Amino acid sequence: MNTPRPLENAQLLSRFQALDSFLCAHQALWRPRPFTELQLPWETEHPALASWLRKRSLDEAEAAHNHPDQLAAPAPFPQLASSARALGEIGELPTIALPAASRRLNVDVPGRKWQQIEAFASHLNFVRPAQHWLDWCSGKGHLGRRLLQGDRQRLTCLEYDPALVEAGQQLSQHHGLHAEHLLQDVLADDAGRHLDNTHTTVALHACGDLHVRLMQLASRHGCRQLAIAPCCYNRTRASQYQPLSTAASASALELSIDDLGLPLSETVTAGARVRRQRDESMARRLGFDLLQRQLRNTDEYLPTPSLPVSWLHKPFADYCRELASLKGLQIDRQLDWNALQAAGWQRLAEVRNLELLRNLFRRPLELWLVLDRALYLQEQGYQVQLGVFCEQPLTPRNLMLLAERQ
Template identity: 80%
Template structure:
C-alpha cells in the first residue's frame, strides 16, 4: 500500500473536480439532517440500509462516529465509504527540524493546543527562511512566539480582543522576544495595511471569513508566503457559501450554513461529562420536537434557542412547558412525560445512526472547501502544497495549505 502524498499544484484541479462530482451526485444523502426530519428522503430508496441503521443502539452509533467508513452496513454504504476514502486521501506535509521551544514558552497554553502549535510549526517547509512572521487572529500569540527561531526574525501578531493583545504583549516581553502585538479587526477596511511582501502570514484555525480574508489580503498585498489550517467553515457573514476559485464558481454547488457545518460534526475532544450533557440535551429536544409537531398540527421541525445547562436539571414536564412558552405554544393536554422522554432517547439513537451515512461526506466536503481555497491561491500566483500536519485525534481540522510566491 502506497503512502498518500500531499497534493501539489498540478493535482489540485483534478482532485477538486472528482470530489465535486461525488459531492454533487450524492446531495440527497448528505444534505437532509436526521435531527430535523422524522423520515429522510433517501430512506425510501435504500430501505435495507434505513432499517439496519434505525435498529442500532446509541452506543453503537457513538462507537462508529469517528470512523463510519469501517461500518459493515448494507448497500450502498460500503461503496460510498470506499469512494469517500479514496477521494479524501491526502498525505502528510514534509516535516522540518524545529528547534526546541525556549524554557516555559508553553506555560498557560492548554496541552492539546500546544501540541497543535508544535505540529503546525514543524510543517512550515517554505523554500526560503521567513524573516517576518505575521500571526493572524493570534490570540495571545502563542503560535507566533513558537515560530521565532532566528535572532533576525520578527513577529507581528494581529488580534481583535484587547485583553488578549495585552496578555500577549506581556508574555512576549517576559520571554524577551521581538514581537509586536497589534489590536486589529481583520475584517475592517484598514486591515490590508498590516500586510506586505516581507510577511510570512500564518493562521492556525482562524474561523471561516477570517482565514478567507487573510488569503484575499495576502494576495493583494504581495505576501510571498502563507500557511493556513482552516477551521469553522460555517462561520461566515453571508447567508450561503461564496466560492472563491473559478472551478468552485463553475461547479454551481450551493452550500448553506448548515451544509458548511457538516465537516465540523466530528467529535474527538469532548470529555465524558460534556458528551452526557450533549446527549441529554439532544434527547430532550427530540422529545419536545415530537410534542411541538402535535401541538402545532404541523409535521415540521421548529428551531429552538440554545439553553443553559441548568435546564437539564428541570423535570422534563417543566422543561417542555417552559420551552413551549418560549416558542409561543400552549400545552392544553397532559402528555405522558415519561413516555415522551423515552421516545426522545429512542429517536436520538436513530438520529445518530442515520447520521453515519451523512458523516461519510464530512471529509470529502471539507477537502472540497480547502481545495477551493488552494485553487484560489493558485490563481493568485502561488505555488501550493495541501496536506495534513497532524493526526486526526489531535484535531480533525488537520488540513494545511502552504502557499509561496517565487
Template identity: 40%
Template sequence: MNLRRRFLEIQSLLMEHEALWRPSPFHITRPPWCAQWPQLATALESLDDEAVERFAADPGAFGVWLSAHAPALADLNAAACVPGLPARDLAACDARFDDGIPGRKRAQIEAFARHMPACASPVLEWCAGKGHLGRRVALADGVRVTSLEIDPTLCADAVHGAARSGANQHVVCADARDEGSRAHVRDHSVLALHACGELHRSLVRNAERDGAQAYRIAPCCYHLGTDDPYRPFNRDARLMLDPSSLRVAVTEVVTAPRHDRQRLARDQAWKLGFVALRNALEGEAQRPFRPVPATWYAEGFEAFCRRLAAREKLSLPRHVSWPDWESKGWARRAQVRRFELVRHAFRRPLELWLVLDLALGLEERGFAVQVGRFCERSLTPRNLLVLADRHGDDRGRA
C-alpha cells in the same frame, strides 16, 4: 496531489450523492434517501449502541462498513484521504514556554510549526489569541513576528509571553475584519491557526492585492460569517452550500471531554423530545429550531419544554406525561445518530472541498499551493493546512 483534479473529483461525488448528506435527520423523522436505500436504512437501524459509538469515533471504519452495505459509496474513504505534509526539526523550547498553554493546544502549535516551511520573511500571526504560535515561530526561525488580535486581555498576555521568552514579537490589538488590518499583511508570511470562517476566508479574498509573501492557513468553523449561499473562490466551483451544509464539515466532538459529550447528548435528546411533542400536537413538519439558552436545561425536562413552548407559541394540554416525551426524545436521538452516520461520512469530503476551494483561490491569485495534514485527527479534526507561496519568490520556502 493535483489540487484541481482532486477538487473536481470530490465535487462530482458530493453532487452525485447530495440526497444523502443534505437532509438533516434531526429535522426529518426519516430522510427521503431511506426509500431509495432501504437495505442501508435497515442495516443502520440494526446497529447496536457500541457499534454506533465506534463508528462515530472512527470515520474510516464506518466508511468500510458503508461501502459493504452501499457499494456505490466505496469512493468515500478515498475521497477523504489527505497526505501528511513533510515535517522539519525544531529546536526545543525553554520549559517555561509551555506555561499556561493547554496540552492539546500546545501540541497543535508544535505540529503546525513543524509542518510549515521555515520563515525567512517577517511573519504576521492572524487572529493570534495569546500569540503562542507566533512566539514559537519567532524563536524557531529567528524572524520578527507581528501578532494581530482583537481582545485586549489576550494581547496583554501575548506581550508578557514575548517579553518573558525574549521572542522578537510585536503585538497589534486590532480587529482582523477592519480594512486597516490588511496593511499588516504586505510582505509577510501570514499564519492562521484555526481562524474561524470569514476570518480565514478574508485572507484569500484579498490575497491578490494584499501583497503577502506566503500564507499558512489551517481553516476552522467554515459556517461562521459566511454568505448564504457560500461564495466559492475558484472558477470550477459548482456546489451550492448554505450555512447548514457548511456545519456538516465541523460536526465532530472527537476531542471533547466525556462530560461535554454527555451534556450534548442530553441537549439533543431533550430537543428531540420537544419536537416529538410539538409534532403530536400540531402535525409533523420541518420547522426551524433556533438555539436554546444553556440556562434552560438547568431545571429539568419539563421546565425546558415549557420554556420552549412559550417561545414557539405552542399551546400545551393540561396533562402531559413528561417522562414519556423525554423517553421518546432519547429514542429519537438513537435513530438520528444512526442516520447521521451516513451524513457524517460526507463530512471530510465536504471539508476537503472547502479547503481545496481556498487553495485554488490562492492559486488563481498568483500563489503556488500545497495542501496536507499537519497532525492526526485525534489531536484536532481540523488538521488540514494550506501552504501558499507567491510565485517567483522563494523567501517563504525552507
C-alpha cells in the same frame, strides 16, 4: 500499499473535480439532516440500509462516529464509504527540523493546543526562510512566539481582543522576544495596512471569514508566504457559501450554512461528562420536537434557542412547558411525559445512526472547501501544497495550506 502524498500543482484541480462530481451526485444522501426530519428522502430508495441503521443503539452509533467508513452496513453504504475514503485521502506535508522550544513558552498554553502549535510549526517547509512572521488572529501569540527564531526575524501579532493583545505583549516581553502585538479587527477595511511582501503569514484554526479574509488581503498585498489550517467554514456573514476559485464558482454545488457545518460534526476531545450533557440536551430537544409537531399539527421542525446547561436539571415536563412558552405554544392536553422522554432518547439513537451515512461525506466536503482555497491561491500566483500536519486524534481540523510566491 502506496503512502498518500500531499496535493500540489495540477493535482489540486483534478482532486477538486473528482470531489465535486461525488458530492453533487450524492446530495440526496448528505444534505437531509436526521435531527430535523422524521423521515429522510433517501430511506425510500434504500429501505434495507435505513432499517438497519434505525435498529442500532446509541452506544453503537457513538462507537462508529469517528470512523463511519468502517461500518459493515447494507448497500450502498460500503460502496460510498470506499469512494469517500479514497477521495478524502491526503498525505502529510514534509516536516522540518524544528529547533527545540524553551520550556517557558508553553506555560499558559493548554497541552493539546501546544501539541497543535508544535505540529503546525514543524510543517512550515518553505523554500525561502521567513523574515517577518505575521500571526493572524493570534490570541496571545503563542504560535508566533514558537516560530520566532533569532534576532533577524520579526514577529507581528494581530488580535481583536484588547485583553489578549495586552497579555500577549506581556508574555513576549517576559520572554525577551522582539514581537509587536497589535489590536486589529481583521475584517475591518484597514486590516490590509499591516501586510506587505516581506510577510510570512500564519493562521492556525482561524474561523471562516477570518482565514478567507487573510487569503484575500495576503494576495492583494503580495505576502510572500502563507500557512493556513482552516476551521469553522460555517462562521461566515454570507447566507450561503461564496466560492473563491474559478472551479468552485463553476460548480453546481450550492452550500447552505447548515451544509458548511457538516465537516465540523466530528469530535475527538469531548469528555464523558460533556458527552452525557450533550446527549441529554439532544434527547430532550428531540422529545420536544415530537411534542411541538403535535401541538402545531404540522410535521415540520421548529428551531429552538440555545439553552443553559441548568435547563437539564429541570423535570422534563417543566423543560417542555417552558420551552413551549418561549415558542408561543400552549400545552392544552394531558401527556405521558415519561413516554415522551423515552421517545426522545429513542429518536436520538436513530438520528445518530442515520447520521453515519451523512458523516461519510464530512471529509470529502471539507477537502472540497480547502481545495477551493488552494485553487484560489494558485490563481493569485502562489505555489500551493495541501496536506495534513497532524493525526486526526489531535484535531480533526488537520488540513494545512502552504503557499509561496513563485
